[in-house]
Amino acid sequence: MIDGAVCTPPDPAAAAAAAERLAGLATPAGALGRLGDLGVWLAATQAAVPPEPLIDIRLAIFAGDHGVAQHGVSAYPPAITAAMVRTFVAGRAGVSALAAANGVHVRVLDIGVDDELEGVPAEVQAWKVRRGSGAIHLEDALTPGETAQALDAGRAVAREEIGAGAQLLLSGDMGIGNTTPAAAMVAAALGLPAAEVTGRGTGVDDAVLAHKLSVVQQALDRAGDRLADPVDTLTAVSSADLAATVGYLLEAAESGVPVLLDGLMSVACALTAERILPGAAAWFAAGHRSTEPAQSLALDKLGIEPVLDLGLRLGEGSGAVAAVPVLRSAIAVLRDVALLSELMPPS
Ligand SMILES: O=C(O)c1ccc[n+]([C@@H]2O[C@H](COP(=O)([O-])O)[C@@H](O)[C@H]2O)c1
Numbered sequence: 001m002i003d004g005a006v007c008t009p010p011d012p013a014a015a016a017a018a019a020e021r022l023a024g025l026a027t028p029a030g031a032l033g034r035l036g037d038l039g040v041w042l043a044a045t046q047a048a049v050p051p052e053p054l055i056d057i058r059l060a061i062f063a064g065d066h067g068v069a070q071h072g073v074s075a076y077p078p079a080i081t082a083a084m085v086r087t088f089v090a091g092r093a094g095v096s097a098l099a100a101a102n103g104v105h106v107r108v109l110d111i112g113v114d115d116e117l118e119g120v121p122a123e124v125q126a127w128k129v130r131r132g133s134g135a136i137h138l139e140d141a142l143t144p145g146e147t148a149q150a151l152d153a154g155r156a157v158a159r160e161e162i163g164a165g166a167q168l169l170l171s172g173d174m175g176i177g178n179t180t181p182a183a184a185m186v187a188a189a190l191g192l193p194a195a196e197v198t199g200r201g202t203g204v205d206d207a208v209l210a211h212k213l214s215v216v217q218q219a220l221d222r223a224g225d226r227l228a229d230p231v232d233t234l235t236a237v238s239s240a241d242l243a244a245t246v247g248y249l250l251e252a253a254e255s256g257v258p259v260l261l262d263g264l265m266s267v268a269c270a271l272t273a274e275r276i277l278p279g280a281a282a283w284f285a286a287g288h289r290s291t292e293p294a295q296s297l298a299l300d301k302l303g304i305e306p307v308l309d310l311g312l313r314l315g316e317g318s319g320a321v322a323a324v325p326v327l328r329s330a331i332a333v334l335r336d337v338a339l340l341s342e343l344m345p346p347s
């Protein structure tokens with residue numbers, strides 16, 4: 001990617017042809033609502049009208065620990081991160097059940113878990129950049145070299161999944177404390193204070209929320225002018241796993257493969273990817289609206305309306321996986337519904 005590059009958008013001719021097909025279906029004009037819009041978007045990303053059915057959908061879960069988790073910002077202890085990585089491997093997490101129900105392939109990557117993860121398959125651990133990222137209110141999350149390494153790791157994961165045949169990529173996260181750096185990334189991108197982006201994450205009470213807000217603001221103040229640059233923002237206030245997610249999203253957009261985003265972490269990384277490569281967001285849809293305020297703010301900025309609004313705040317890619325049947329339905333109607341002209345031939 002060259003500095004100043006702009007992302008090639010999904011195929012406008014396919015979008016126009018899909019919109020024309022949608023308008024000609026044996027349904028009242030506009031009756032398919034957002035299903036119609038999603039079908040048109042998928043046709044444009046595939047450059048195919050009607051779009052091909054989605055049979056190969058792949059989720060990558062980027063896992064890492066966060067120094068701030070040792071400073072009272074979460075409702076749960078950091079040890080949960082490694083325990084959940086083992087649970088993904090065992091296929092027993094919330095997202096595992098959703099993925100199995102919806103035919104989505106799941107892969108978990110240890111980018112920055114603060115644990116040796118003994119006994120966990122080597123292909124999960126091969127991506128580790130460091131054990132835990134810096135406590136962003138006190139120190140940088142990463143060195144510039146680690147940021148570059150994490151971006152490259154995420155890009156490599158996307159390349160592998162695309163090479164293996166992915167038609168649609170999903171992005172997921174796992175990391176106790178990660179709603180703190182993700183909120184800081186959104187604040188940096190939008191020029192907002194901590195008070196507007198900080199949410200309850202795993203469900204913190206009012207006292208912890210007030211402390212978390214001050215941690216986010218301290219991180220923003222500490223980073224200062226560096227927040228004007230998206231890569232410096234990653235180094236200062238994100239983490240290895242979030243930087244890797246940004247790399248994954250950049251590679252997908254540059255390769256012309258659509259992505260279904262999840263909650264706050266996924267969308268904060270999409271916003272950062274759009275800062276690095278303007279136009280990248282045209283390749284992204286959002287599976288759901290999270291309860292985190294920063295996710296909605298970031299979606300608004302990206303001009304993306306989420307598919308579902310179920311009050312989910314699990315992460316793991318769960319809200320993206322839950323929306324997969326809607327995307328498949330959007331394709332089915334564009335493929336299988338008769339044209340009104342077939343029912344009522346012109347006399
Ligand atoms: O996806 C979301 O929007 C979301 C909202 C709240 C919590 N989470 C999950 O909960 C963890 C982070 O919450 P916290 O309170 O530890 O920062 C992390 O593992 C996320 O996957 C995820």
Ligand SMILES: Cc1cc2nc[nH]c2cc1C
Pocket residue numbers: 076080084173174175202314315316
């Ligand atoms: C149990 C548990 C599972 C999770 N999955 C994503 N974030 C999580 C946080 C906790 C605490």
